[in-house]
Amino acid sequence: MLLEAREVSKVYRGRRGGAPVVAVDRASMSVAPGRFVAVVGESGSGKSTLARMLLGLIPASDGHVLLDGEDIATMRGERMAHFRRSVQAVLQDPAGSLNPRKRVRQAIGEVVRLHRMANGAAGVRAKIVEALELVGLTPGEQFLERFPGELSGGQRQRVLIARAIVVDPEIIVADEAVSALDASVKAGVLRTMRELTERLGVGYVFITHDLPVVKKVADEVIVMKSGRIVESGPKAQIFSEPRQEYTRTLLAAAPVLEPVA
Ligand SMILES: Nc1ncnc2c1ncn2[C@@H]1O[C@H](COP(=O)(O)OP(=O)(O)OP(=O)(O)O)[C@@H](O)[C@H]1O
Ligand SMILES: [Mg+2]
Secondary structure, three states: OOEEEEEEEEEEOOHHHOOOEEEEEEEEEEEOOOOEEEEEEOOOOOHHHHHHHHOOOOOOOEEEEEEOOEEHHHOOHHHHHHHHHHEEEEEOHHHOOOOOOOOHHHHHHHHHHHOOOOOHHHHHHHHHHHHHHHOOOOOHHHHOOOOHHHOOHHHHHHHHHHHHHOOOOOEEEEEOOOOOOOHHHHHHHHHHHHHHHHHOOOEEEEEOOOHHHHHHHOOEEEEEEOOEEEEEEEHHHHHHOOOOHHHHHHHHHOOOOOOOO
């Protein structure tokens, strides 16, 4: 499977009569299962807009988002359902991704039922427990009846990851998924996400401000500036021989927590 952006652009209408904003400008990239692609760039460079187009949450103004060569804009019915299941989002918890009134069992169970991933109450329950344990919430049964308010920040983020992987996606688009977490918690959640590439073959488009995080987990790095992809390539290359001045500045601005491998 391959998820691709081909020359995608997004132009937002200007707020209150202002000039239109070109949030993404002819960006091309791709991600396959098992690959960990990090997207970095300063605030406002278009990372979230690109992510939302890859997820089919907003339409591209120009260009195409393709799943295995098929334009998601023209997908209907079963094909659309297949896309919705195969490409999952994990967003930042403070953005209100979890309903505070729903227990973990309900939050994940409704996704299992929507995508018909299991049959009967016992089947759904087993599927939820399996997903919780895959993201390190063990034993899974202990988390089923909890409300989001009864979980730590790291546990909530793990529930969001469980809700994404419970439908057996091939690709996860994660936008600042660990940015709000404390350093030690962040490291654990990241390890879990990285493990899912190895154990389940999940591919990631992983958006982050956090360059030490990129250093730790990415295979490939995409650098955005003012809506454009200005540089992309294998992590080692981007970190050791950045071609763009902008990338160099971005790397220099980040606190170095560990030496480059
Ligand atoms: N709904 C919208 N309407 C108008 N302009 C928008 C909208 N969403 C984003 N923008 C603008 O598009 C540009 C790109 O925004 P985007 O959120 O994609 O950046 P980002 O790289 O994710 O930034 P951050 O790192 O701060 O999350 C910015 O100039 C932003 O102000
Ligand atoms: Mg953003």
